[in-house]
Amino acid sequence: MTVAGFRLQVIALTREAWATSIAQPVASGVTVLVVIGMILTVMLTSGRTIGAEQKVLASIDTAGTRTLQVRAEADAGLTADVLTRIAHIHGIEWAAAFSAPVDATNTVIPDGARVPARLAYGSHLERLGVPRGSPLPGAVAYASPAALDLLGLPDVAGSITTTTGSSYDVVGQILPPEFLSGFEPAVFVPQPHATGSEAVAALVVITEDPALVGPVSDAVLSVLAVDDPTKVTIQTSEELAQLRLLVQSQLASFSRGLVLVTLATTGVLVAVILFGLVMMRRRDFGRRRALGATRGLIVALLLTQTAVLTLTGVGVGMVASTIALIASGDPLPGPSFGAAISMLTLATTIGAALLPAVFASTREPIRELRVA
């Protein structure tokens, strides 16, 4: 069979499956209702749990489960080229180094409030809110809203002068990520063209996964190359990462069990409905066989019919459960969960339909069609 012929046959089969479904409104309606019930059950129980789990995990993540911070005293000997050395460590998503803070004031208000300004090193400082193509690199500063407020620069226009005598134009506002909340009120001066020998006081590393915080921490420590290790401290979020894993595994285990029970129930119900349908329509399948339908086509027809009904039920069930979750103010479990449940439901109903379909395909025309 050519590709075009195969396509034509698939379209014809789908059309026939749809027409057959419409022609059997009771059996089709019950099957769709079972699937809708299954989707509602899963989405309003496991889906709700997953949504809550994702919310809890997001809360934990905002606390910095993937963060490790190395703090070095001024004479520890930690320099900016540590970024080059840790670049070879697997499992690091992002890293940046910061100089020791230097007090800075609004240039036109020398006696104004002082805020800590830090030189920032790293190749992906846009994560701090700094534009990728920063104008005059090394000569401009970016400040958080809290810092701008203290400096008296609400319009983000002006300059600052540090106690060491350096001046920087403030050219932008940044919103420091949660893991840098300890730097607030924050003023950063990006240093994209650093030589590597500049002294740094803090190294911030974000790992790709909470479980990697421990191993990455060990690896980073081994390449710090400081003069005096006793003047270096490291803060990790390993305990938070463990808590995250615990929450994830407990909730996932509960959800998985519930989904499996619901899927199994749906599979049994669909199999029973289809067996009933096939028994009622033995004569129909006998006639189809007599007129030239192969066993394979009968099986394909019933499976396609099941798929059509399941997808209808999944569509209606998903819309209804999403509306219900939104109405009750519960968090949505996310599209990937919905897609996974849809695929599992489809696989379950098709699996359940297989036996009735094979039974239908073995109907003997002479037994079903002969009139006594």
Place this chain on the structure above:
Amino acid sequence: MLRAQNLTFGYPHASEPAFADWTAEFTAGTTTALTGPSGRGKSTLLYLLGLMLRPTSGEIFVDGRPASRSDDSTRAHLRAKRFGFVFQDAALDPTRTVIDNVTETALYRGVSRSAAAHRGRALLDRFGVEVPSNRKPGQVSGGQAQRIALCRALLSAPAILLADEPTGNLDPVTTAVVVDALRDHAATGATVIVVTHSPDVAAACDRRIEL
């Protein structure tokens, strides 16, 4: 066109075969009536000739090739593409429309439904089925239903047409329509075999085989 050679068939658990060592040849362009008392295996023979049953022994040749021992899929394809069937009580799908019933075999033959529907409507017109094609079989008379079944059988202009008591419960007018259709189809070069109890139908056929 269609030949049965030394055909023997017995149902499981039956003490005697329905028939034994039966040989016959059905040539193209002729109508043959299979007649005989009830219980002689006329319908069984028709289903055997239509490759829906496998003989206990012997062989059925279609277009000169042995066919009755082919695998199920091959026999199904032969049924779809070379055979047409008219069953005793029309055997229409009560849940589908008239036109869906007429075009049912298009799916099995792998042909476009729109082309099949075009031909199906022409056949319905030819046989005087004057009902809206979206009506269902339960809403038409027995005579109309048998004409619809005839349209379904003739949709593919089959080389072999098998009919099992096609006029069993029909009025004389519809019986004449069906008999004429079978004869007309044979005139196009097809092989037509009819199981019948009706002496009139048997007399209208070119040949009669008494079982």
